[in-house]
Amino acid sequence: MSAVDSPSKGEVEALDPEYVSRTLSSPPFVTIPGVFNVRDIGSLPITSDSARVTRPHYAYRAAEISAIEESGKVKLRTLGITTVFDLRSDxxxxxxxxxxxxxxxxQVLHTPVFSQKDYSPTNMARRFQxxxxxxxxxxxVLYSEILDAGGEAYGTILRHVRDKPDEGFLFHCxxxxxxTGVIAAILLSLVGVDNETIAHDYSLTRVGREPFREAxxxxxxxxxxxxxxxxxxxxMLSSRHETMLAFMQVLEEKYGGAEGYVKKYCGLTDEDLQTIRNHFIVAKSKV
Structure with a gap:
């Protein structure tokens, strides 16, 4: 079995605490008390234009926020986040x-990817296996199931970018x-971020999850x-660079890429996509 086919030993071993602390205290990670694996997906380079990047301090990805502390709620507001999209099922x-x-x-919006039926004990046992x-x-296989089921939920998030460019948001599972990784990849790909950068963003969950490893x-x-x-x-919690690269290939070959997917499964138009790009791409800061 090759390294590409299965997780490396490093995926299951604990990481050096000093490395984790140093990484989590630096961008793109963001500290929100009571929430882990929070990242700003802004400031990523646009392949076709080296002078432009994804908009910083606008779109955030995270793990569940159910245990958010009061100071974490204050931090959300300080970050300018007005809407949270919760992709979990009831x-x-x-x-x-x-x-x-x-x-x-x-506003915390319940936007589940999977229906109650999808979360039946039989289906969950198969997914866990x-x-x-x-x-x-x-x-x-599992990420294709997410794509097949997630059109409505993902369309809701993308329409926020289309309609509310001045209202920051966070999405999580x-x-x-x-x-979360699938919609992050779709959004980033739509605006022209390359696959290697998208895969790197995905792989950062390896560090983001570490403080909550035992929980x-x-x-x-x-x-x-x-x-x-x-x-x-x-x-199950592995987030290898190679996994996301393989997903981007599946997205392209099976769904017509991010653009083909959101048109068919989310009901977005060419005009919608251009507006999303206009709202989520900005000039790179010279500071």
Whole structure:
């Protein structure tokens, strides 16, 4: 089995705490007390124009915000975030007792990728089994399912960019990796960020999840497949550069790229896409 087919040993081993602390205290990571794996997806280079980048301090990705602290709520408002898109299902929130929080001045919208049916015990057991393998091929099947189910949810996020360029937003699922990683890749690809940069952004979850490693393992241990298999749980949480590159290939070959996908599955038009680009691409700061 090649390194591309399965996660490397480094995916399941703990990272050096000093390295983690140093990385998390620097951009693109953002500190929001009670929330992990928060990143600003702005300031990324546009392939076709070296003088332009994705808009900073506008679009943020994260893991779930159910445990956000009061100071974290203040930080959201300070960042200019007016809307949070929660991609989790009702069944997921109920199972892990992680409800949508109430945050004054911030609208938290429940925009699930999967329906209740998709989160049936049978379907979840199958997904966990595939994720636990850590194989790129398994992730491609699962990410295709996310694409097939996520058109409405992802369209809601993209329309925010189209309609509310002055209102910052954050989108998240549970770990901030799969459903979150897919829409981040779509948005970045739509505006002209190259695949290598998109894959690097995806891979940063490896560091972003680390402070909450034990809490994540404890939650996953509730699932029979992970109860006595910590490596399988960490395989599920792997976020390898190569996985996202493989996904971008699937997105291109099976769905016509990000543009083809959002037109067919999200109902967006060429005019919508141009407006999204106009709102999310800015001149690179000279500072």
């Amino acid at each position: 069944a997921e929130m109920s199972k892990y007792s992680t409800p949508v929080p109430t945050i004054d001045g911030v 595939m994720y636990a393998s850590g194989k790129t091929e398994a992730f491609m 549970t770990a901030g990796k799969d459903r 994540i393992l404890k939650r996953l241990a509730q699932e029979p497949i992970f109860e006595s298999n910590q490596d399988a749980a960490l395989n």
